Amino acid sequence: MAKLFRTAIMGPPGSGKGTISKRIAQNFGLQYLSSGHFLREGIAANTDAGVLVKGYVERSMLVPDHLMSRLMLPRLEQLTGHSWLLDGFPRTIAQAKALNDIFQMDLVISLNIPFETLRERGRDDVTGEPLIQHADDRPEALQARLRHYKDVAKPVMNLYKCLRQEKRITQQRRSSKQTAWFPVQRHPVPVLGYRHRPHLALHQLSSQH
Numbered sequence: 581m582a583k584l585f586r587t588a589i590m591g592p593p594g595s596g597k598g599t600i601s602k603r604i605a606q607n608f609g610l611q612y613l614s615s616g617h618f619l620r621e622g623i624a625a626n627t628d629a630g631v632l633v634k635g636y637v638e639r640s641m642l643v644p645d646h647l648m649s650r651l652m653l654p655r656l657e658q659l660t661g662h663s664w665l666l667d668g669f670p671r672t673i674a675q676a677k678a679l680n681d682i683f684q685m686d687l688v689i690s691l692n693i694p695f696e697t698l699r700e701r702g703r704d705d706v707t708g709e710p711l712i713q714h715a716d717d718r719p720e721a722l723q724a725r726l727r728h729y730k731d732v733a734k735p736v737m738n739l740y741k742c743l744r745q746e747k748r749i750t751q752q753r754r755s756s757k758q759t760a761w762f763p764v765q766r767h768p769v770p771v772l773g774y775r776h777r778p779h780l781a782l783h784q785l786s787s788q789h
């Protein structure tokens with residue numbers, strides 16, 4: 581049986597994390613699991629969990645860790661025998677530790693998007709439509725969201741760096757064709773339409789701890 585591959589992707593709001601994750605999952609045959617999707621699904625179906633998390637999601641606030649772990653971990657436990665890619669989970673150090681108690685990750689991808697790129701982003705990656713300017717899109721609001729993301733994400737990345745027994749691979753590649761290539765793999769994945777050419781910082785983790 582092929583070795584299972586367990587990976588997660590992290591990125592600031594507006595980084596195009598959802599789009600890039602789906603493409604990676606599709607190209608590598610990984611089960612794609614988005615915490616935001618599961619939350620929205622629960623809210624739409626008015627489940628007990630959905631009612632609990634609704635207020636947080638509507639205000640783009642972090643859902644408490646114990647609720648997130650209860651939402652995500654049982655799903656992963658049912659996926660023994662599958663390779664997967666997590667989008668949006670773990671987001672905090674408590675979530676990363678809860679996850680690590682059950683599964684050791686093979687790879688954690690951190691999308692490192694310069695603030696200027698996020699700020700100048702004027703069009704939707706997928707549709708090419710101009711994005712509506714909300715009050716929340718003002719530079720100060722964006723900066724505050726980014727700072728908050730970094731504060732929360734940094735300990736998570738540090739944990740994964742500490743756990744690793746292998747190398748850390750960092751790649752910065754720019755392309756004039758709006759095409760970024762997902763590195764590390766033997767068969768590079770074209771991340772077409774990913775307009776902002778992120779710097780992909782890849783933290784290769786050993787699965788043998």
Ligand code: AMP
Nearest residue numbers: 615616636637640641642643668669671
């Ligand atoms: P996303 O689709 O990943 O942008 O998530 C949408 C919203 O769901 C976020 O703004 C948070 O309110 C909530 N959320 C998603 N994942 C998590 C998580 N791992 N921890 C806490 N809240 C989350």
